[in-house]
Amino acid sequence: MLQKTSLLFFLKKIWKRFPPGLRFWLLWVLSATCLDPRPTPTSTNSMAILGAFRSSSGLAQGARLYANRVEREGHTVIRVDITKAMVQQPTFSLEESGAISLEEFMSMKLPCILVIHANPPQFHLILFKLGKHFLHNKKIIGYWAWELAVVPDVWRHALQYLDAVEVPSSFVRDALQDCTDKEVVVVPHVLEAPKLHKTTFACGGIVRCLFMFDMGSSFARKNPVAALEAFRLAFRPGEAELTFKVSSSQADHDSFEKLKQGCAHVPGVRIITEVMDADALEELYLQHDIYLSLHRSEGYGLTIHEALLYGLHVVATGWSGNMDFMDAPKAHAVPYSLVPMQEKNGAFKGLKARWAEADVTAAAEILRKLRLEILAEDRPAV
Template identity: 35%
Template sequence: MALLTEKEFHPLHSLWRRFPVAPRRRGAAGLTAWLAPKAGRDLLPPTGGEVLIGGELDRESGLGEGARIMLRACAALGIPAHGVQAGLMEGTDRPSRELFADRAPLVLHVNAPSLPAVLLRLGRRFVSQRRIVGYWAWELPVVPPLWRSALACVHEIWTPSAFSARALETIAPGRVRVVPHALAAAPVTPSHLDRQAFGLPQEAVVTLVSFSLASSFERKNPLAAIRSFREAFGTRRDRFLLLKISHAGHYPQDMACIRAAVADAPNIRIEERLFSAEDSSALTRCADIVLSLHRSEGFGLVPAEAMMLGRTVIATDWSATTEFLSADCGMPVSCRLIPAKDPRGVFEAKGAVWADADIGSAVLALRRAADNEDLRRQLGARAEYIARQRFSGTEFAAAHWSLTHRATSGRDAA
């Protein structure tokens, strides 16, 4: 089993996190946006269709995985591409000499508040006369004012869902393009690991809840998933819940809440180890049901990847996951919309709402799926078919062609 080491936050970052959230984010975003190189008007034409993919390539995160998915898709589709380590958490590599030589467009999987700082790290000479694309994902229907400061730093914006695009269009009209993650262009091959290797019961119906605490405890809403499972099955040994939690060590208070919700349940286990992509895929394949009672998703990688593997997905019926998950290929959970309140202050914007999944609906879905193997098989087969169609990479190929063949005499209006 290939285990990954969870890298520690830099000491300066730990110190920085002690300051009040909102002021530090506004201050950092405003200063870096003022200093950062702006998207230039005089662009040199790219040659050979090459594209640079930037992001936190070595980090376990949604944005990091998005960059890795795009690089794999490029290889599968015959698109010449180079990865550029670019981020705040993992740092930014100094681009190699050969990357300076051409003017290949740069697609940065870095959200707006951090993008100016990343451009500063890459350097003005590297960014100059190069088309810059921000690959952004946002999980609420309202975009915070903080994001506007980065608009002058990009020529265009790509985003993985129509849900996210509608929000981004309000601050960048005419500059947003929906480019879903091309999961099916180069799908990850699961490793050989089976239930025994992961310590999962052989005969039980296994439900998997997988999320990163770095992506917001409140938004991922694991307490609703735990409550739904416990109400559906109690302590039945033939029903098992695995909570796969990334970056747990950095959020002790969140983990305390999760452990309290699990209490002494004999059929619930917490898994904090980081696995390789192949082993993570194998773990998902070992599950019968993948449960996501999220409050909102800008795309929904966990449900989408589970569908690619033919799993039965039960997910909140709101935000980006509704673009590929329906009653035809999964089990949507009804919900109501409530004001978006994130104790960390990240996923908040004036007037924004997100979903509160209905526990009763989730309980019924869990029981129905767990009790009917034939239904799980039918939904899983349909889910895999839908996912392979929806995430084929067609939109990415079209976006790449447009990016590398468009006129370069000017930049989109900010």
């Protein structure tokens, strides 16, 4: 099993080096060979949510939230883990995730609606794994999150295998709408209000900032270096602290080392890489005062939304998916400029698109003002 997993990750690395045109051609050949055009699906109320439930990624959390919502709406829900099929490292066991394996699900042969929380080309991998006989007469919904206004050819190709498209934000809807005659429906993440809420700020007179991100979700897009620079410009030593909560640090070793070196030169900055359960993550949020995200683009911005619900101030780039909910009183949108994207690796390779470059100086000014406001609010009245 270990050798098989290692082989999958080796193949994933090779795949990332392929030119976009070659990737698209290979997927087109495999799709034509392994999958039928979509037949009319059978009607059913049962719903199978296919997601990386054993992973700690944002896509996995999105699948959990989706499953919880449709279950509350009265659907019969089966949670199906596709972490390994998506060539991702599992963090939790099947028992901890509350899901069943893909193999067990396929053996059940139940009529159901499939909602697949996997972006192309991982979406293609899931279809290949399921096979045309299993997929026959099943309604397929793709729940996709994309971070650019330009959509790759592989996404356009995958649309033909869907009966419906659902996305978390208006930003993603606008990107996909011109690629298909199918309706693209915005189904935002429904986050339950946390039991605990931030009430005390700047304990000990120190303002604490937080940013959480996954190294496997494009280091350049998450742009923690800009957050570090805004923090450095905003505060003098001893005034504030900054915590980076980093997942999948092994996914981009060189960039992670670059971040560590940068943090070592700024007082009050720490990096956390440990895996945290829901209780530990809640405590982490509540230990901080400001959530700082100077991302270049977000399909939704789940951690930004979570931070707002916990009562933190949020300083985030004023562009892309997070703008659907950045109207909260403690949300502070950072001005930006749209600049050409120059990614040469990963999912964005070869795309001619633009994304946001947050104004770091403006972000630092927002942080400085917030510190003064927080300290003034915390000071007892005379």
